Amino acid sequence: xxxxxxRRGLRTGxxxxxxxxxxxxxxxxxxxxPALDAERCLAGQGCDRxxxxxxxxALSLATVTSSGRDKSAHTAPQLTLDYGRCIMCGLCxxxxxxxxxxxxxxxxxxxTASDDLRVSAVFTQEADASGRDYEEKNNGRYA
Amino acid sequence: MIDSSALQxxxxxxxxxxxxxxxxxxxxxxVIDVAPDALPQVVQTLRREFRAIFVDLFGLxxxxxxxxxxxxxxxxxxxxxxxxxxxxxxxxxxPQFSSLVEALPAADWYERAVWEELxxxxxxxxxxxxxRLAPDWPEGVYPQRHTFRxxxxxxxxxxxxxxxxxxxxxxxDYPLGPVRSGVVESGHYLLRTAGExxxxxxxxxFYKHRGIEKRAEGVALEHLPLIAERISGTSAFAHSLALCQxxxxxxxxxxxxxxxxxxxxxxxxxxxxNHLGFQxxxxxxxxxxxxxxxxxxxxxxxxxxxxxxxGHRYLFGMNVPGGLSRDFDEQALQxxxxxxxxxxxxxxxxxxxxxxxxxxxxxxxxxxxxxxxxAQAYCAVGPIGRASGVDRDLRxxxxxxxxxxxxxxxxxxxxxxxxxRTQIRLDETMQSLHIITQILGSLPGGAVYVPxxxxxxxxxxLGWAESPRGECLHWLLVGEDGTLxxxxxxxxxxxxxxxxxxxxxxHNILTDFPVIEQSFGLSFAGxxx
Numbered sequence: 001x002x003x004x005x006x007r008r009g010l011r012t013g014x015x016x017x018x019x020x021x022x023x024x025x026x027x028x029x030x031x032x033x034p035a036l037d038a039e040r041c042l043a044g045q046g047c048d049r050x051x052x053x054x055x056x057x058a059l060s061l062a063t064v065t066s067s068g069r070d071k072s073a074h075t076a077p078q079l080t081l082d083y084g085r086c087i088m089c090g091l092c093x094x095x096x097x098x099x100x101x102x103x104x105x106x107x108x109x110x111x112t113a114s115d116d117l118r119v120s121a122v123f124t125q126e127a128d129a130s131g132r133d134y135e136e137k138n139n140g141r142y143a
Numbered sequence: 144m145i146d147s148s149a150l151q152x153x154x155x156x157x158x159x160x161x162x163x164x165x166x167x168x169x170x171x172x173x174v175i176d177v178a179p180d181a182l183p184q185v186v187q188t189l190r191r192e193f194r195a196i197f198v199d200l201f202g203l204x205x206x207x208x209x210x211x212x213x214x215x216x217x218x219x220x221x222x223x224x225x226x227x228x229x230x231x232x233x234x235x236x237x238p239q240f241s242s243l244v245e246a247l248p249a250a251d252w253y254e255r256a257v258w259e260e261l262x263x264x265x266x267x268x269x270x271x272x273x274x275r276l277a278p279d280w281p282e283g284v285y286p287q288r289h290t291f292r293x294x295x296x297x298x299x300x301x302x303x304x305x306x307x308x309x310x311x312x313x314x315x316d317y318p319l320g321p322v323r324s325g326v327v328e329s330g331h332y333l334l335r336t337a338g339e340x341x342x343x344x345x346x347x348x349f350y351k352h353r354g355i356e357k358r359a360e361g362v363a364l365e366h367l368p369l370i371a372e373r374i375s376g377t378s379a380f381a382h383s384l385a386l387c388q389x390x391x392x393x394x395x396x397x398x399x400x401x402x403x404x405x406x407x408x409x410x411x412x413x414x415x416x417n418h419l420g421f422q423x424x425x426x427x428x429x430x431x432x433x434x435x436x437x438x439x440x441x442x443x444x445x446x447x448x449x450x451x452x453x454g455h456r457y458l459f460g461m462n463v464p465g466g467l468s469r470d471f472d473e474q475a476l477q478x479x480x481x482x483x484x485x486x487x488x489x490x491x492x493x494x495x496x497x498x499x500x501x502x503x504x505x506x507x508x509x510x511x512x513x514x515x516x517x518a519q520a521y522c523a524v525g526p527i528g529r530a531s532g533v534d535r536d537l538r539x540x541x542x543x544x545x546x547x548x549x550x551x552x553x554x555x556x557x558x559x560x561x562x563x564r565t566q567i568r569l570d571e572t573m574q575s576l577h578i579i580t581q582i583l584g585s586l587p588g589g590a591v592y593v594p595x596x597x598x599x600x601x602x603x604x605l606g607w608a609e610s611p612r613g614e615c616l617h618w619l620l621v622g623e624d625g626t627l628x629x630x631x632x633x634x635x636x637x638x639x640x641x642x643x644x645x646x647x648x649x650h651n652i653l654t655d656f657p658v659i660e661q662s663f664g665l666s667f668a669g670x671x672x
Contacts, residue, residue, distance in 0.1 A: 001500050008496065009433040015440060027447075029454040055366045089369055089460055103454075 026105040031088045033106050035142070036081050036119060038134045040100035043079040044123030051079075053095035058085035066124055066135070080120040083109050083142075116141065147173050150223055157192045161185050169392065171541075172605065174228040179214065179240035182231055186216070187246050195220055195227060196535065197522050199616055199633040200243075200253035202233075202261040204289045211235040212263055216243075217605070217616065217633075221540045226605060239264040249522040252641055261287040275349045275671060278302035286357050293357045307333060307345055314342070317653065321350055328667035332656075339652040346644055348670055355672040359630040360622075364390065364464055364595065367627070371617065372459045374632060375669035377420075380413040381610030382632070383462035385617040388543055389606025390464040393621055394595045400545075402466035402591040407545040408479070408582045409458055410608065411575040415486070416445035417611035418568045418575070421664045422497070425565060428661040429506045437493055441486060448482050451475065466592035480583055487576050494569050507562040511646040511659030514559055521642040525613020525635045526567045527663055531559035537609040549581045559646075561662035597625040610635050612666060636669035 017024060026032065041047075043061060051059045064078045093101045111117050119138035127133045147167040154165050154175055161181040168174045177185045189195040195218035203213045216229040231240060242265035243250040254265040255274040262285040265271070273280070279299035285291065310316045315336050321329040331347040359370045371386040372379040384406055391398060398406075423438035446456040452475055453461045461467055497503060513523065518531035528535060536553040538546040554570035556563040598621040606617045613635030622628030643663050651659060 001496070001502075004496055005431070005433040005500070008437065008492075012437065012440070027451040027454075029452070030450050031454040031460065055362070055369055087369065088455075090454075091365065091369075 026107065028105075030105050030107075031090050031103045033083055033086065033088065033104060033109060033142075034081065034090070034092055034101050035104045035106075036079070036121065037100045037102075038079075038121035038123075038136050039132070040098045041079065041121060041123070041134070042098045042100070043077050043121070044125060044133065046077075047097065049095040049097060050092035050101060053091045055089070055091075056085045056087050058082045058087070059092055064122055066122055074125075076122050076124050078120055078122045080118055082118045084114050084117040147171070147225065150220070150225060153193075154227075157188050158185055168228070169604065171224060172226045172228065174230060176230045176232070179231040179233055182214075182216075182229070183241050183243055183246045185229060186243055189218060189227070189229070190247070193218075193220055193227075194222065197247055197249050198614070198638075199618070199631070200250055200257065201618070201631045201633075202257045202263050202287065203620070203629055204261065204287060205232075206235070206289050212238045212261065214240055214257070214263065215618075217618070219535075219541070221535060224541060226541075233263060237264075238262065239266050241266050242268040244269055248520045249638070249641065252637070259285075261285055272305065275352045277352070278304055286354060291357070293354060293360070305345075305347070310335060313337065319656075321347070330667045334647075334653065334656060336653050339654075341651045341653055341656065342648055344644060344647040346640070348640060348667060351668045351671045353672065356630045356632060359627055361624075361626045363626065364598070367464070368460075368462050371632075372462075374634060374672045375610075375636070375666045376457050376459075377417055377666065378413070378610040378612060378615065378635070378669060380409050380458040380461060381608040381615055382617070382634075383459075384410060384544070385606040385608040385615050386619075387462045387464050387606065388608070389604045389617045389619050390595065390598070392606060393598050393602045393604035393619065394464075396465060396593060396595055398466045399590045399593055400587040401470070401589045402593075403545045404548075404582050404586050405467055405471065405591060406462070407549065408579055409453070409461055410544065411578050411582075412445060412449060412452075412479075413458055414575045414611045415572060415579075416442050416449070418572045419445060421568055421661075422493075422565070424664070425507075425561075425658070425661045426497075426503065428657045429503045431497075431500060431503050434493070434497060434500070434503070437489075441489060441493075444482060444485065448478055451478055463592065465595045466590070468592075470591045476583060476586070479579065483576050483579055483583075486572075490569075490572055490576070497569075504562065506655070506658050507565055507662065508560060509650070510561040510655050511651060511662055512558070512560045513642055513646040515557055517645045518559065518642060521645070522638055523613075523642040524638045525609070525611075526564060526571065527639045527642065527665075528613065529553065529555045530563035530567045532557045535614075537607055537614045541607060543608065545582065546578075548585070549578050551578050561658055564662045564664075600625070612636055612664065612669065613639065632672050634666070634669045634672060636666040637671075639663065639665055640670050 048061050051061050060080050062078045063075050065073050066076045090103050093103055119142050122135045124133055150173055151165045155162055161177055162175055164176040198219050199217040201215055205211055205213055212233040214231045218227040220227055254268055257263050259273050259276055279302040281300045317334040317336055319332040321331040329350040333345040335343040368383040371382045374382045419438050419442040423435045426435035449458050450456045513531045515532035518528050518533050523533055534555045539553050551574045554567050600621055600623045602621045608615055615635050616633040618631040619627050620629040
């Protein structure tokens with residue numbers, strides 16, 4: 001009987017993948033992390049639909065003080081997406097009226113600092129030199 | 144399903160004046176009211192005259208609208224294809240009832256949970272102690288009372304741990320867990336041995352209590368499946384299905400036929416990867432390394448197909464109240480067909496090899512016997528119950544989704560040993576493949592989702608599903624604003640863990656324990672929502 005198992009095992013060969021040396025491709029439908037496209041986001045215009053749709057409060061809106069080009073301080077809405085709280089359910093994507101959120105295949109979210117898992121965008125209401133009316137904050141991993 | 148008015152008159156006749164009221168509360172559901180002190184007698188009558196199977200016991204705080212508490216027992220009347228609720232209204236100041244443990248041993252843990260979480264006392268309970276809450280939980284704080292909110296901070300007190308009397312001379316206590324190697328969840332066993340023989344075991348579970356029932360109160364309808372899916376990840380689809388079916392019954396909405404068929408398909412895919420993983424784990428326990436790898440390969444194929452279909456390897460996010468969140472195209476269905484072909488071919492070979500492997504069989508035969516009378520007394524469910532002569536399967540006895548429209552067999556064995564539990568799962572795997580083939584051959588077209596209106600206030604509903612580990616029940620009561628006022632979950636593992644302890648002492652040696660544990664294949668988180 002041991003021989004039968006041995007034969008079976010040898011015939012199967014090696015199926016172990018080369019991850020993490022080689023990337024493991026996920027199917028198109030796979031829900032990794034949600035990615036935020038601040039350019040499309042309407043949080044600056046008072047939209048909070050994704051925040052309402054988020055059960056674990058991974059998405060949150062806050063009001064922050066930012067200094068504009070004239071150096072005067074004024075308040076601006078800040079949308080924060082915390083991958084440490086996200087459960088990848090995709091309900092925010094369905095709720096977004098502007099297609100600013102979409103699920104991407106990226107599932108490699110391990111990090112040694114919880115701050116690294118937060119991305120946010122501050123909507124300054126006025127365009128800077130490059131024409132952008134928002135400032136993105138993240139550690140560069142989630143471009 | 145039999146006419147419920149005939150059932151009501153039989154109930155009135157059998158229970159006599161102990162019955163305060165009997166009525167039909169929904170299609171296939173009958174409710175009777177009894178006085179709390181008459182409960183033990185009524186339960187005995189129901190079990191004797193109606194062969195009623197106990198499935199759940201829970202309490203409900205009726206305040207502030209009404210006074211006092213309501214104790215609800217749920218029974219399954221399989222022959223009549225009906226659910227029977229027994230209600231007993233309890234006093235607000237000193238809520239109590241006569242313990243049912245003597246007449247119904249399975250009620251033990253349920254009564255302890257009611258006592259601990261609602262503050263309702265089962266009189267003459269043989270061992271009234273905390274069950275699921277943390278050891279430092281303060282006395283007199285009852286999470287199931289209407290004044291308690293899930294956001295509430297609870298100040299811990301000096302923890303009280305259960306201490307076993309020291310082992311007598313010649314007896315050795317062997318602690319196992321709660322932290323163990325691999326990806327096993329937390330659970331602590333204290334194995335008491337005399338030489339090699341296992342003479343007793345004390346079980347400490349409930350390290351994973353998350354208060355899910357409480358968390359679901361007041362949550363928006365579309366968020367509820369997210370909560371149900373997290374009761375036990377490996378039964379996520381069955382749990383969200385039971386919840387969605389309860390919501391759909393409350394709203395009196397029928398889901399489109401295509402959604403019913405696809406739900407059946409996905410439920411069987413969940414059973415497949417669970418049963419394949421079960422065989423792999425059991426082979427690991429018996430040291431059959433190649434067989435373990437072979438079953439794990441098949442399980443991984445199942446999980447990858449799930450990711451392709453649902454976008455999630457464990458089928459999260461598929462069920463929504465009113466149907467499914469997405470439809471499948473022909474390509475996706477073709478991928479299912481291909482996997483079924485592979486599994487059918489491989490399972491035949493692997494089953495044959497496995498059953499012919501003497502080293503594997505030797506470890507399983509006569510090991511961890513759960514006697515049919517114990518399985519019945521503790522109302523064991525699922526493959527564990529079916530391996531010990533409990534001929535029940537919700538898919539056949541209370542058909543849901545599209546199970547009434549497919550043909551399948553329910554394997555039942557009487558021996559109750561680890562071998563029987565393995566054999567049942569091997570047979571069920573083949574039956575699942577048979578069901579999936581039929582579904583793929585007769586899949587109707589059309590929509591997979593129908594929106595639900597706001598739920599009617601005060602409406603109660605039951606949803607159920609046969610998860611890979613056995614029956615799970617979700618009962619809910621709708622509050623004023625269309626959200627849930629009370630959510631009750633009875634998982635398969637909660638029912639089976641009580642029976643697990645009975646399979647240990649008497650005929651096993653210490654090294655049998657990993658095999659027995661794997662052969663039950665119970666979920667820790669599943670028992671502890």
